[in-house]
Every structure is written in C-alpha cells, then in structure tokens.
Amino acid sequence: MQLVIHIELDEPLLLPVNYNHILQAVIYRSLDIIPGYAEFLHEGGFMRGQRQYKMFQFSQLKGEYRIENKKITFFSEVSFEVRSPEPLLIRLLGEGIWNKGVTFGNHVYTDVDLELYDYTVEERQLLIRMKSPVTVYATDLKSEKTWYFSPDEEPFCKMINDNFYRKYQAYYGMAPTSGIQLGICENSMPKKLVTRYKGTFITAWYGTYKLSGERKYLDFLYQTGLGAKNAQGFGMFEIL
Incomplete structure (x- = not known):
C-alpha cells in the first residue's frame, strides 16, 4: 500500500540537506499510535537470521526549496510518500499523522492531506x-x-x-x-x-x-x- 502525505507549511521548513534520519523519525513517531509498534519496527522488525527488515520505505521530500550552507529550506508545501506491504503500518501511519500532524523539530504542522493508494504491479x-x-x-x-x-x-x-x-x-x-x-x-x-x-x-x-x-x-x-x-x-x- 502507498500513502502520500501533503503538508501545508505555515512557516518555512529548514532541514539539513541530509535529512533522511529526520523524516524517518517523523514516521516512527506517527506509528506510535499503538504503543510498542514503532519500537517493534525500530528495534527488530521482520527478521531473517541476524538481519532486520522494517518493511517500509519513503521518498524524498517534494516541494519548492532552496539550498544554502548545507541547509535546505522548503516553502509553502511539501509532500512525501511511504510504501509498505503491511496494511497495518500504512493505516497506523495515516491515523497518527491525521490525528497529531507532522512534527519537525519543535514545530507541529497540522494542515495535512493524505492520499491512500493500493496500487498493484501487474506486469513481469x-x-x-x-x-x-x-x-x-x-x-x-x-x-x-x-x-x-x-x-x-x-x-x-x-x-x-x-x-x-x-x-x-x-x-x-x-x-x-x-x-x-x-x-x-x-x-x-x-x-x-x-x-x-x-x-x-x-x-x-x-x-x-x-x-x-x-x-x-x-x-x-x-x-x-x-x-x-x-x-x-x-x-x-x-x-x-
């Protein structure tokens, strides 16, 4: 399943250019709507031997931006996509963001829109x-x-x-x-x-x-x- 998150920015969003860990933290915080679920993914997830797989992925942020001094500033609106074969993960993520907004640093962005898809590959x-x-x-x-x-x-x-x-x-x-x-x-x-x-x-x-x-x-x-x-x-x- 796929979830696209659109965030209206009531103030510019300033991040380091290497912001993947910050966006990952946003996802984990939103998944904690069920106590322990985010911890399950973060600490272990799905195991094969000693290897751990979280079974989700996310895109880069998309929106109007400016890069200066190893910082990236987004203006007006940003969006990103999360995918997972786990319907529960996508559902919890959507509910968490809808109920609590998206937190970057000390600022909470509450004006969000969500698009849910269930696209399936049909070709070889x-x-x-x-x-x-x-x-x-x-x-x-x-x-x-x-x-x-x-x-x-x-x-x-x-x-x-x-x-x-x-x-x-x-x-x-x-x-x-x-x-x-x-x-x-x-x-x-x-x-x-x-x-x-x-x-x-x-x-x-x-x-x-x-x-x-x-x-x-x-x-x-x-x-x-x-x-x-x-x-x-x-x-x-x-x-x-």
Missing part, C-alpha cells in the same frame, strides 16, 4: 526510475570496511537479487521460487549520490533501469523498495 517487465536512490554494499567483518557498488559493477545486480530473497523470506517465511533481474537502460547513465545518514557516508544511485521477474515479486519490491536501507530512505522507484 518494468521500466523504472528511482524516486530515492538505490544502494547495495558489502562489509568486511574483520576490518569493518564497507564497499558500495555501482550499477555497472558485476556484484550490483546480484546483491539486489540477494537482498530481495532475504527480504521476501523475512516477510513471508518462505523463499521466492525465482529471482529478479535489474539492468541499466541503454542511453541512460545512473547518477551517483553520496549522502550521510547519522554520520555514516552512503553511496547510492539514481537512474532508469529495467526490472523483470514474477509479477508478485515485482509488486513486493514496489512496496518494500530495491536494495538496502529502504527504511532509511533508499530504493523507492516509480514505474514509467
């Missing part, structure tokens, strides 16, 4: 564009060094597929019967983004891609996101 081959950048990485346990892969590197698509397998198993308790394939579109150059999340640098990629697989698996990815760190604001795509 998609042309997609990233609404928030996609990232995959590997970490050496001994050195604790992390490598982020680019779409033109061989491990990239394999790691996208491996991540899909783990997320699907964590949510449904069973492995998918086939994988998914992701490829760069011809005449399309992925755009690199290096950002920070709570002090950690993350390399991610915008761009247009070809995505194929079983319909139900592509729909699962539409709700949960491609690649890693979906609940930190990475991996949301739109279908062209």
